[in-house]
Amino acid sequence: MSTLQETKNTILTSTLFQDWVNASPRVDAFAAITKDAAQAFLLQGIPTTKHEEWKYTNVTRLANTTFEISKSNTTLMNADVTNEKVTEDAILVIIENGILNKAASNMDGLPKGVHIGSIHDLKDNAAIQKHFLQHADYKSEPFVALNTATFSDAVCILAEANVEYNTPIHLMMVNTSNEANVYIPVRVFVAAEKNASIHVVETYVSKGNNTNAFVNAVSEVVVAENAKVNYVKLQDESSNTTHINYHRIAMARDSYEHLTTLSLGGGLIRNNLNIRLGDVNGTAYLNGLTVARFNQLVDHHTVVDHAMPHCYSNELYKNIIDDSAQGVFNGKIFVRKDAQKTNAFQSNKNLLLSDEASMNAKPQLEIFADDVKCSHGATTGQLDDEALFYLRARGIGEDAARALLNHAFAADVIEGIAHEGIKEKMLELLKEKLK
Amino acid sequence: MSDDLKLLDDVANSEYKWGFVSNIESDNAPKGLNEDIVRFISAKKNEPEWLLEYRLKAFRHWQTMTEPVWPNVTYPKVDFQDIIYYSAPKPKVQLDSLDDLDPEIKATFDKLGISLEEQKRLANVAVDAVIDSVSVKTTFREALLEKGIIFSSFSEAVHEHPELVKKYLGSVVPYTDNFYAALNAAVFSDGSFCYIPKGVRCPMELSTYFRINSAGTGQFERTLIIADEGAYVSYLEGCTAPMRDENQLHAAVVEIVSHAEAQVKYSTVQNWYPGDKEGKGGIFNFVTKRGICLGNKSKISWTQVETGSAVTWKYPSVILKGDNSVGEFYSVAVTNNMQQADTGTKMIHIGKNTSSTIISKGISGGRSHNSYRGLVKINKSADNARNFSQCDSLLLGDQCGAHTFPYLEVSNKSAKVEHEATTSKVGEDQIFYCNQRGISTEDAVGLIVNGYCKEVFNQLPMEFAVEAQKLLAISLEGSVG
Numbered sequence: 001m002s003t004l005q006e007t008k009n010t011i012l013t014s015t016l017f018q019d020w021v022n023a024s025p026r027v028d029a030f031a032a033i034t035k036d037a038a039q040a041f042l043l044q045g046i047p048t049t050k051h052e053e054w055k056y057t058n059v060t061r062l063a064n065t066t067f068e069i070s071k072s073n074t075t076l077m078n079a080d081v082t083n084e085k086v087t088e089d090a091i092l093v094i095i096e097n098g099i100l101n102k103a104a105s106n107m108d109g110l111p112k113g114v115h116i117g118s119i120h121d122l123k124d125n126a127a128i129q130k131h132f133l134q135h136a137d138y139k140s141e142p143f144v145a146l147n148t149a150t151f152s153d154a155v156c157i158l159a160e161a162n163v164e165y166n167t168p169i170h171l172m173m174v175n176t177s178n179e180a181n182v183y184i185p186v187r188v189f190v191a192a193e194k195n196a197s198i199h200v201v202e203t204y205v206s207k208g209n210n211t212n213a214f215v216n217a218v219s220e221v222v223v224a225e226n227a228k229v230n231y232v233k234l235q236d237e238s239s240n241t242t243h244i245n246y247h248r249i250a251m252a253r254d255s256y257e258h259l260t261t262l263s264l265g266g267g268l269i270r271n272n273l274n275i276r277l278g279d280v281n282g283t284a285y286l287n288g289l290t291v292a293r294f295n296q297l298v299d300h301h302t303v304v305d306h307a308m309p310h311c312y313s314n315e316l317y318k319n320i321i322d323d324s325a326q327g328v329f330n331g332k333i334f335v336r337k338d339a340q341k342t343n344a345f346q347s348n349k350n351l352l353l354s355d356e357a358s359m360n361a362k363p364q365l366e367i368f369a370d371d372v373k374c375s376h377g378a379t380t381g382q383l384d385d386e387a388l389f390y391l392r393a394r395g396i397g398e399d400a401a402r403a404l405l406n407h408a409f410a411a412d413v414i415e416g417i418a419h420e421g422i423k424e425k426m427l428e429l430l431k432e433k434l435k
Numbered sequence: 436m437s438d439d440l441k442l443l444d445d446v447a448n449s450e451y452k453w454g455f456v457s458n459i460e461s462d463n464a465p466k467g468l469n470e471d472i473v474r475f476i477s478a479k480k481n482e483p484e485w486l487l488e489y490r491l492k493a494f495r496h497w498q499t500m501t502e503p504v505w506p507n508v509t510y511p512k513v514d515f516q517d518i519i520y521y522s523a524p525k526p527k528v529q530l531d532s533l534d535d536l537d538p539e540i541k542a543t544f545d546k547l548g549i550s551l552e553e554q555k556r557l558a559n560v561a562v563d564a565v566i567d568s569v570s571v572k573t574t575f576r577e578a579l580l581e582k583g584i585i586f587s588s589f590s591e592a593v594h595e596h597p598e599l600v601k602k603y604l605g606s607v608v609p610y611t612d613n614f615y616a617a618l619n620a621a622v623f624s625d626g627s628f629c630y631i632p633k634g635v636r637c638p639m640e641l642s643t644y645f646r647i648n649s650a651g652t653g654q655f656e657r658t659l660i661i662a663d664e665g666a667y668v669s670y671l672e673g674c675t676a677p678m679r680d681e682n683q684l685h686a687a688v689v690e691i692v693s694h695a696e697a698q699v700k701y702s703t704v705q706n707w708y709p710g711d712k713e714g715k716g717g718i719f720n721f722v723t724k725r726g727i728c729l730g731n732k733s734k735i736s737w738t739q740v741e742t743g744s745a746v747t748w749k750y751p752s753v754i755l756k757g758d759n760s761v762g763e764f765y766s767v768a769v770t771n772n773m774q775q776a777d778t779g780t781k782m783i784h785i786g787k788n789t790s791s792t793i794i795s796k797g798i799s800g801g802r803s804h805n806s807y808r809g810l811v812k813i814n815k816s817a818d819n820a821r822n823f824s825q826c827d828s829l830l831l832g833d834q835c836g837a838h839t840f841p842y843l844e845v846s847n848k849s850a851k852v853e854h855e856a857t858t859s860k861v862g863e864d865q866i867f868y869c870n871q872r873g874i875s876t877e878d879a880v881g882l883i884v885n886g887y888c889k890e891v892f893n894q895l896p897m898e899f900a901v902e903a904q905k906l907l908a909i910s911l912e913g914s915v916g
Contacts, residue, residue: 350845353848355848357848358845358846360844360845361854363856364838364841366836366838369833371833373857374858375858382848382849
């Protein structure tokens with residue numbers, strides 16, 4: 001791993017980094033942690049491809065660009081974005097350049113027991129006191145450290161015990177900055193208390209004129225006993241965006257989570273997904289879909305950590321790689337010594353559509369308990385000629401036939417989304433992408 | 436479960452069956468490693484100048500390298516200055532018949548169960564028996580020579596066929612390849628050399644036994660197998676080592692060159708001393724094995740049964756350079772007690788229509804750790820490349836670990852790459868089914884595990900398949916549940 005001393009001319013020369021740290025309005029209650037994180041980042045620096053976790057994804061250009069932390073004011077109005085809501089009735093929360101924009105958001109009709117707001121307003125909440133900044137590991141993840149040291153706002157969703165809320169909460173992360181090289185830290189915190197159930201959607205879009213954006217997002221999701229969280233992340237930003245995302249889910253006993261990550265647009269996308277099944281009988285689903293074109297690089301790193309017995313995890317990742325795009329998948333499953341009776345499954349399927357495309361997959365199992373059922377499978381190939389012929393023989397043009405088969409391949413992932421409205425919207429978006 | 440625990444205990448207590456020290460006077464080099472030792476080894480073996488130069492180049496390169504730390508194994512650091520790099524058994528005269536063999540050595544072989552006479556008469560196997568570096572006896576050489584096949588010790592080949600050795604040495608595993616390959620290139624003692632000329636099908640299985648004998652000597656074998664156009668050879672290598680408390684380093688290099696339409700089948704059973712149940716002693720097995728399919732339709736097949744060694748670190752690989760070439764890897768790796776294995780393969784697809792198959796079966800018991808690490812790389816030029824990989828792990832206790840690290844790198848859209856892996860334990864229902872039919876739990880586990888490994892055992896030549904099953908039975912003795 002490179003240190004700051006090694007990466008010259010970095011964005012993160014300590015003075016610049018110090019500016020960032022100073023620019024962020026601090027929440028006093030967490031000052032000790034953010035300070036520690038700043039230190040941790042300086043120790044780790046930007047990783048290079050010599051680092052096993054970053055073998056296929058070169059982010060050194062982040063170190064060679066002088067980024068500025070976003071200083072744009074929030075300008076969006078509700079009318080600008082309301083038609084982009086994931087469903088008609090969704091609660092819309094706008095996070096503009098990393099800052100909660102209440103004017104553009106529409107949180108009417110939130111039931112009693114569900115709270116959405118900025119960390120600055122909710123910092124005294126018990127769940128936040130207990131969990132905020134506690135789960136995303138900044139000691140070993142440099143970009144988590146960077147985020148933790150530099151975020152200036154965090155959007156929090158709190159669902160109190162026994163609240164069952166089926167309307168999607170749509171967090172729209174909009175980049176409207178016009179600076180040339182802009183750095184945007186985004187921070188999300190979600191807590192579902194005992195027996196609560198919620199649906200959350202995160203979407204990332206670009207609307208500004210910046211030529212080079214670096215979005216560094218961290219989401220922490222805490223799922224309490226018997227709670228249920230359905231989560232969809234959609235990344236559809238401009239091709240000059242580097243998006244590094246870390247998503248951490250901490251699960252209590254009998255809890256359930258279902259996460260779907262859709263990477264449909266952007267320049268370089270790196271998703272770090274980290275799920276810890278920290279108590280018995282948890283159930284975790286992780287689905288992911290990439291449609292990468294042009295020079296995109298989309299990297300999914302997932303870690304499912306089975307720490308306790310009787311848990312179930314199921315992972316399905318599909319990648320469609322076209323043009324000279326690159327796909328990366330690294331799926332780790334850990335089954336700790338105590339995690340007997342674990343069922344953990346993983347499947348990774350990749351389609352290469354062009355001669356220039358490439359795919360690097362590394363499914364990985366690390367198992368320390370004997371009474372388990374674990375499997376992983378990975379395939380890389382192209383569209384089935386016979387299926388194509390079948391469609392062509394029935395009078396469907398080649399392009400349409402390919403689109404149909406690609407759609408069928410990809411839709412599999414989206415079909416898993418529990419909320420009908422969200423599912424339909426995502427299928428629509430996919431269709432648009434595959435045209 | 437309590438039954439299982441008891442059985443596990445029994446296994447843990449079972450002794451290494453092949454441990455004995457034969458008393459042969461050694462002609463040792465002083466401990467340690469420097470240019471003088473490299474020169475000493477070279478001089479001892481009467482080597483030509485070019486080979487000494489090669490060794491020295493490798494040694495100088497080795498000095499610039501650092502020990503790799505990425506494998507998923509932990510072991511005390513090897514002190515490379517505390518190793519004797521050359522030891523030869525005293526009676527070095529070339530023998531005309533088996534009767535001239537040192538009775539001590541002969542007895543050693545008998546204990547190992549490879550009676551040379553028996554094999555010569557019955558099994559139609561030529562054995563190049565290697566005890567601590569110097570080839571003692573080669574049988575069937577004349578029969579092979581008639582067909583133009585060269586099968587000799589490496590040092591003989593250096594003198595008799597320098598042009599072949601010079602051409603191919605380091606062509607698949609250059610000394611710059613990795614730390615242990617560089618070390619081996621600098622200090623390799625002996626090994627086997629095999630050349631099958633154009634269009635010749637080797638009429639018998641070629642076989643060699645390696646033993647590490649003198650305490651404190653590392654063995655640095657160098658094997659070179661060349662199959663010229665249209666040739667076929669099946670090569671066996673088997674290992675057992677006596678019981679020792681001191682860790683012994685084994686860093687061998689095997690290179691295989693397969694020309695157009697040639698086939699090489701390389702099988703190995705490795706049963707070196709794994710250390711006692713507390714993890715004391717045992718062999719460090721850090722081996723580089725690689726083959727290259729140079730021409731059209733050539734084929735290399737690796738089959739390995741790994742039951743021994745304290746630490747194994749080994750990836751028999753195939754570079755599929757020729758169009759339509761085929762690479763295969765079949766492996767059973769058993770670890771018990773404190774053993775650690777990090778093993779797998781690399782399949783590098785360069786030519787068109789190349790295909791590779793990987794079948795890996797890992798069995799871990801006791802407090803051992805068993806890792807599969809493999810790379811399938813499809814280069815841009817490898818149109819219609821095909822790979823199928825399957826790696827299964829079986830866990831025989833709740834103290835052990837099974838790990839899988841497959842790397843799949845695909846840069847060609849016409850490639851088809853499939854990988855699947857499972858981890859499980861021996862099913863209680865399967866054992867119950869056997870119990871119900873009057874088969875004891877111990878036999879049932881043996882039966883199930885043998886069935887689990889069958890895909891790999893089927894690839895072994897007859898003689899080895901028998902030995903492999905015996906080895907597995909010993910590893911599982913007292914049975915494991």
